[in-house]
Amino acid sequence: MHQKNSKRLKKATKTRIKLRQLAMPSLSVHKTNQHIYAQIFSGDGETTLVSASTKEKGLIKDGESGCNIKAAQAVGKAIAEKAQKAGIETVGFDRSGYQYHGKVKALAEAAREAGLKF
Structure with a gap:
């Protein structure tokens, strides 16, 4: 495993431990070179309540970057709308060790504008 990735995962583990201590649902973000994924986990971190990603049909147009x-x-x-339908209003934000800028920041701000609180 590369050193850069292992440092990111170490930060992510610390965040996830803290979110589980708070026992509140958490919005987790993961990104690859092709897609962006977001999931809301239950307070214990074991059950996925809702999810959204650029792999879903209709979220991005054909030929556009994911x-x-x-x-x-x-x-x-999309994740904020699904969360509201599921009755989730407040979540903890788990950025998975990624820096809070660029795509991660854009996802978080869009979720806040759509009504999700964190």
Whole structure:
């Protein structure tokens, strides 16, 4: 495993431990070179309550990149709408060790604008 990735995962583990101590649902973000994924886990971190990603049909247009700021905003809006339908209003934000800028920031701000609180 590369050193950069192992440092990121170490940060992510610390965050996840803290979120489980708070026993509140958490919004987790994962990104690859092709796609962006977001999931809301239960307070114990074992059950996925809702999820959204750029792999879903209709979220991004054919031929567009699945991993850019525009795509991240679409995923943020989609996850917030699904969460509200499931009765989830407040979550903890788990950025999975990624820096809070660019795509991660765009996803978080879009989710906040769509009504999710964290």
